[in-house]
Amino acid sequence: MKEFNYYNPVKILFGSKQSQIAGILKADGHSKVLLVYGQSSIKKTGLYDEIAAALKSAGIEFIEHGGVSSNPVLSHARAGVKKAKDATAILAVGGGSVIDESKAIAAATASKYDVWELYEGKKPTDALDLYVILTVSATGSEMNSGSVLTNEETKEKLSFGSPLVYPKVSIINPSLTATLPKEYLVYSAVDIIAHVLEVYFTAEEHPKLLNRFCENIIKSVIKTTEDILKNQNDIDARGEFALCATWALNGLTSLGVGEYSFPNHMIEHSLSALYNVPHGAGLAVVLPAWLQWFYDNTKNPQVERFAKKIFSQKNAQNGIIAFKAWLEKVGAPISLKDLEIKSGDIDKIAENVDFVSHRWGLKEEYPYKSVKKILKLAK
Amino acid sequence: MKEFNYYNPVKILFGSKQSQIAGILKADGHSKVLLVYGQSSIKKTGLYDEIAAALKSAGIEFIEHGGVSSNPVLSHARAGVKKAKDATAILAVGGGSVIDESKAIAAATASKYDVWELYEGKKPTDALDLYVILTVSATGSEMNSGSVLTNEETKEKLSFGSPLVYPKVSIINPSLTATLPKEYLVYSAVDIIAHVLEVYFTAEEHPKLLNRFCENIIKSVIKTTEDILKNQNDIDARGEFALCATWALNGLTSLGVGEYSFPNHMIEHSLSALYNVPHGAGLAVVLPAWLQWFYDNTKNPQVERFAKKIFSQKNAQNGIIAFKAWLEKVGAPISLKDLEIKSGDIDKIAENVDFVSHRWGLKEEYPYKSVKKILKLAK
Numbered sequence: 133m134k135e136f137n138y139y140n141p142v143k144i145l146f147g148s149k150q151s152q153i154a155g156i157l158k159a160d161g162h163s164k165v166l167l168v169y170g171q172s173s174i175k176k177t178g179l180y181d182e183i184a185a186a187l188k189s190a191g192i193e194f195i196e197h198g199g200v201s202s203n204p205v206l207s208h209a210r211a212g213v214k215k216a217k218d219a220t221a222i223l224a225v226g227g228g229s230v231i232d233e234s235k236a237i238a239a240a241t242a243s244k245y246d247v248w249e250l251y252e253g254k255k256p257t258d259a260l261d262l263y264v265i266l267t268v269s270a271t272g273s274e275m276n277s278g279s280v281l282t283n284e285e286t287k288e289k290l291s292f293g294s295p296l297v298y299p300k301v302s303i304i305n306p307s308l309t310a311t312l313p314k315e316y317l318v319y320s321a322v323d324i325i326a327h328v329l330e331v332y333f334t335a336e337e338h339p340k341l342l343n344r345f346c347e348n349i350i351k352s353v354i355k356t357t358e359d360i361l362k363n364q365n366d367i368d369a370r371g372e373f374a375l376c377a378t379w380a381l382n383g384l385t386s387l388g389v390g391e392y393s394f395p396n397h398m399i400e401h402s403l404s405a406l407y408n409v410p411h412g413a414g415l416a417v418v419l420p421a422w423l424q425w426f427y428d429n430t431k432n433p434q435v436e437r438f439a440k441k442i443f444s445q446k447n448a449q450n451g452i453i454a455f456k457a458w459l460e461k462v463g464a465p466i467s468l469k470d471l472e473i474k475s476g477d478i479d480k481i482a483e484n485v486d487f488v489s490h491r492w493g494l495k496e497e498y499p500y501k502s503v504k505k506i507l508k509l510a511k
Numbered sequence: 512m513k514e515f516n517y518y519n520p521v522k523i524l525f526g527s528k529q530s531q532i533a534g535i536l537k538a539d540g541h542s543k544v545l546l547v548y549g550q551s552s553i554k555k556t557g558l559y560d561e562i563a564a565a566l567k568s569a570g571i572e573f574i575e576h577g578g579v580s581s582n583p584v585l586s587h588a589r590a591g592v593k594k595a596k597d598a599t600a601i602l603a604v605g606g607g608s609v610i611d612e613s614k615a616i617a618a619a620t621a622s623k624y625d626v627w628e629l630y631e632g633k634k635p636t637d638a639l640d641l642y643v644i645l646t647v648s649a650t651g652s653e654m655n656s657g658s659v660l661t662n663e664e665t666k667e668k669l670s671f672g673s674p675l676v677y678p679k680v681s682i683i684n685p686s687l688t689a690t691l692p693k694e695y696l697v698y699s700a701v702d703i704i705a706h707v708l709e710v711y712f713t714a715e716e717h718p719k720l721l722n723r724f725c726e727n728i729i730k731s732v733i734k735t736t737e738d739i740l741k742n743q744n745d746i747d748a749r750g751e752f753a754l755c756a757t758w759a760l761n762g763l764t765s766l767g768v769g770e771y772s773f774p775n776h777m778i779e780h781s782l783s784a785l786y787n788v789p790h791g792a793g794l795a796v797v798l799p800a801w802l803q804w805f806y807d808n809t810k811n812p813q814v815e816r817f818a819k820k821i822f823s824q825k826n827a828q829n830g831i832i833a834f835k836a837w838l839e840k841v842g843a844p845i846s847l848k849d850l851e852i853k854s855g856d857i858d859k860i861a862e863n864v865d866f867v868s869h870r871w872g873l874k875e876e877y878p879y880k881s882v883k884k885i886l887k888l889a890k
Contacts, residue, residue: 133526133685133747133750133751133754134526135525135526135527136523136525136526137522137523137524137525137527138522138523138525139520139521139522139523140519140520141518141519141520142518143516143517143518144515144516144517144518145516146514146515146516146517146766146767147512147513147514147515147767148514148516306512339747339750339751339754340730340731340734340751341727341728341731341751341754341755344723344727344730344731345724345727348720348723348724348727349720351719351723352719352720352723355719368512368718371512371718371767372512372718372719372720372767375512375718375720375766375767376720379766384763387525387754387758388525388526388750388751388754
């Protein structure tokens with residue numbers, strides 16, 4: 133086991149009424165907040181009206197910053213910073229994109245930085261308090277200190293992290309996720325599984341306890357995804373799914389494992405940056421291809437363990453096949469073709485990965501050539 | 512799944528050098544601390560000298576409060592409060608007893624309460640900052656907000672909890688536990704398993720993910736206990752064991768399970784209060800007896816699951832037998848006789864449980880008669 137530091141001060145209110153956020157903001161001394169949200173869905177579902185009414189009745193003024201896109205972009209975050217000047221807190225109502233952009237606005241506003249400086253590595257010195265009402269369980273951003281944003285001019289999708297942007301409070305109410313279209317549920321499942329697998333496969337060490345934690349999250353995601361696809365109103369399954377999403381990327385799965393990396397995310401971020409595909413859809417295409425490449429090149433025994441524990445397969449190769457078959461079964465795309473990306477674009481994608489990977493501090497085992505090979509396996 | 516709130520702001524430095532605590536205290540603005548520790552072991556191992564030297568070289572004054580007993584007592588905690596007057600923080604160097612007494616001193620000093628008022632239910636209004644260097648992995652107190660203390664006059668062992676007494680920082684260095692006598696390692700293992708099993712068996716609901724997390728921790732404790740007993744210097748096993756101890760009672764295992772109770776701890780606390788037996792030793796005696804009683808009375812399917820998942824037994828009864836056999840194998844006491852407690856004392860013990868249980872808000876299913884039955888199974 134490796135040394136580690138663990139710190140996660142986010143307060144999770146799970147299953148709680150979202151309207152209580154107004155009382156929490158008030159008790160924390162906030163009277164003017166930036167209300168960040170995405171497209172029109174929270175207006176359709178009535179969630180917007182509910183939150184707005186609760187804020188008004190608590191005497192909390194709010195400045196609106198709607199329209200966050202599913203791959204949040206720099207220009208929109210910059211616009212948020214302009215609006216946030218007089219606010220002391222941000223209330224993010226949405227999924228990972230809304231939270232990630234909110235983290236950017238929170239840190240850039242209080243640190244008086246341009247937003248992109250954060251993603252270029254400048255450490256924030258302060259951040260507005262961030263509160264979250266989660267409507268999509270997938271990225272885990274509601275309980276971590278990371279954020280991903282796309283610079284639409286340079287076609288870079290980069291990340292930053294700081295303990296300053298941990299949300300103060302995140303309300304996770306699984307019933308709010310019930311209106312999510314089926315394909316987005318599947319993308320979310322893939323994202324959660326990917327978060328776990330990046331650690332599971334790339335970590336320096338694999339303490340048994342951590343291997344088991346990882347496998348159990350994946351098992352629960354597989355089972356609850358199938359349950360929810362059968363019955364959209366299975367709130368118990370939605371609850372366990374939501375728990376998996378949050379705990380998959382809040383630090384639990386990486387305790388004592390040493391260094392690890394996010395090769396699948398890195399490759400996928402180029403797909404999102406270039407083609408604006410949903411993050412989970414891109415991951416579904418990259419994951420099996422990367423895993424095949426990883427196994428062919430390393431024969432890492434974790435792949436055999438994965439095959440055995442998750443898909444009851446006797447060997448690694450059959451495990452990879454079973455994984456891809458499961459993705460296909462639940463309706464995820466499994467090839468670049470499924471994403472309507474031409475195989476002739478592979479060079480261009482690999483170049484973007486190569487360009488961006490320098491910023492991500494990618495390990496040397498992912499040079500241009502390897503990424504091309506992985507993408508070819510995803511044709 | 513049930514609603515829940517989760518909040519745990521403790522910063523864990525795992526595997527780190529313990530001497531860095533001086534720099535952390537200084538950075539947090541503390542110049543005078545109460546140094547709380549137990550018996551002579553930290554002087555023998557050199558840990559005391561190491562910490563004292565680090566504090567001195569950082570210019571941090573410390574007031575000594577050694578001599579915490581393995582079941583910490585009220586009079587000693589009160590003495591600590593008298594010494595803590597000018598301190599702004601407490602540095603606890605030891606295991607669960609030292610940390611629990613430190614929490615009492617931290618809250619009573621800053622809230623200006625008598626220590627026992629906390630255990631009688633008066634909510635603290637403030638607490639001194641608490642820092643921990645852990646030398647025994649067992650109780651999980653290094654990453655939770657609870658504390659147990661014995662009133663040696665009234666023979667009551669009670670608990671209190673408050674977010675104010677979460678340690679700010681806990682340094683967990685598994686190599687510090689290597690000097691612990693073998694029997695205390697076993698008692699620690701039983702304590703960790705008991706923390707998990709109380710939730711596992713008594714919770715209102717059992718989301719699959721949580722069932723599996725609980726089973727993962729128990730499996731790891733069983734395996735690493737055996738590994739350490741074979742080789743005292745197996746630092747990898749000690750690391751995983753330590754991780755289990757901390758994560759077994761930091762809130763992870765009870766996410767979404769609803770209400771649960773601590774019947775085994777409650778009964779054991781009477782054994783500790785009356786006979787001053789080590790907590791883990793008492794638990795080893797109570798657990799199989801309670802489990803037998805629980806299964807006989809409820810036929811709760813969790814017992815069969817436990818038998819299957821932990822001991823690969825086909826039915827619940829064989830699982831209980833296997834559990835007891837494992838406890839015996841690793842050298843834990845498994846009867847009151849093993850603790851040198853006469854079976855004629857059962858009435859007296861049950862009376863103490865009954866007396867104290869009113870303060871613990873014990874569920875109605877544990878009246879005097881039931882506790883007597885459980886204790887008879889432990890003869």
